[in-house]
Amino acid sequence: MADVRLVELTKHYKRGGEIIRALDGVTLDIEKGEFVAVVGRSGSGKTTMLDLMGLLLKPTSGSLFIDDVDTTKLGDRQRAQMRARRVGFVFQEYNLLSGLNVLENVMLPLRYVKDGKAGRQRAVELVERVGLSDRIRHRPTELSGGQAQRVAIARSMVNGPSLILLDEPTGAVDTETAQQLIDLMKRLNREDNVTIVIVTHDLDIAAQATRHIRLKDGKVLTDERVPGNTPALEVPVA
């Protein structure tokens, strides 16, 4: 069963008198547990596709199904609930709140779900899983770029989403840290069977995904599975 299904998904913008076709009739299925890299030049529609899949944008036309729910038919409140419950975000700039410590940042999405208070223990566990137990009370300004991004990854997982969307997550860190972050994502993908869609310019990062989707001018140019990289569902859990 597809975790995410895009059907003729289109997003057009008006800029001046011109219509920008940011995403132009994209149809594709992403299965549960896949680790998908979306690549393409700047302006190819990668981020627009990510924002649509994260329900931050409404499509101009077409449908987007997440866990078989047609999200284009949801109201703003239901979309917000779906973002809180089913989707996790990781951004290039981390977007941690400077007034909150590591644990509080990880717990931020719990505020917006009904049984959020019960998630504190899960937040503590996630901080441990991303290797920041010794930094749990630290503020974002006291963290390195890699550590901050690990906090952002833990935050994206706290509500147990089925889909995590990463927008250039390694764009602000060095190569070694970038690889550590990808290793972490791969581990979470395997252990939690969570679907991961990562937008990146870094071909080394993209090469580690189980599937590549290359966009050009808002359309899917290529969509191929990467030989040798196995989706999470097919990896036996030790």
Add this chain to the structure above:
Amino acid sequence: MEIVRNVTRHKLRSFLTISGIVIGVLALTTMGALAENFNALLDGGVKYFGSSIQVGAPDGQSAALLPISKVDEIKQVDGVGAVFPTYAFPAKPGAAPSFSFGVPDTIVAGDPAENDWAALKVTTAQGRQLNSSATGEVVLGSTIAKEFGKKVGDTIDLPVRPPDAKPDFVNHTFTVVGILNVTRTAPDTFAYINEADGQALLKDSLPSAIRDQIPVTEIAMAMDVYGKPGSSISDLDKLAVRINSQVTGVKATKPSEIVNAFKSGGAIFTAITTAAALLALIIGGLSVVNTMFMAVAERVREIGLKKAVGATTMNIMGEFLFEATLIGVVGGLIGYGLGASITVILNATTPPGQSTLFLVTPSLTILAIGFATVLGALAGILPAWRAASLDPVTALRNE
């Protein structure tokens, strides 16, 4: 907790914004306390004059005196419950006039039984009420007792001899038998004596040439007329009309005329003082609007992130509204605390004999803190709406 951190994140800016609210609430508290004090004074007048009919000499009569025989004539009028002759004299004749929110010190003579009929009842804090048959006794209001430093058992000479008293000035020594509880209105500055002593003072106040020719026991300076128990103010108005038509040589004033004069005076005073204070507070409120708009501008990415992780429009609005309301509450509490403290200090330092100027009531407390809270919330609406309506995609990538 995060909201408190947000408020304290920019300490100087928050301090200045809260100061704006503090100054407004401080003004509202002090000006409101002044108005409340004035209104308490007027309420006493409304209560007193709304329950009785003032009967005096008719317009145009040079001396404000009435034959005491009018008491019986008025009693014959249908609807009259009781009639009491009254006498009133300045307690400090010749004292330099001064602006005051209180009623000047006055010696009031009458029948102690009138207290049973009056709507504004006076009660004793010390000692007892007057005895109608015993002369030479006085019951002092709370303020006048404090002014002269008198307690039960002390004596006081009334009226007080002025520094430039004429040779024929006469006063009498009275024994203080009671001190009244505070009423915040006229009785606080009154010295009550009985009817016979009032007539003696009336005699003393007359010019020496006619002093011995006028039988003061047959004269009253005014009369308080009460209707039958249960009479409404409109009943008393009608009764005043009947007295004027049936009893010659007197003028009965409709209670509603006096009460309305008190009320309109109080309303104007309250409107002026409250409007001035509200103006100050609204200016403080505008600073909250400004601060909150700045907070929204600074936290655009934060708002975008919160929306991305599941915050609804109402969640974001709620957070910013709560923050603005918190500023209002903190400013309100500090402003009220400072304002109330100032009124307490000023009241405590009021010279003896002068009525205190401020009265902080529970309704004023609720108004001051409540208004600051509501103002904070209102000031937060526009900025909160702007925050809540930010497009998350644009907000997240805001530089």
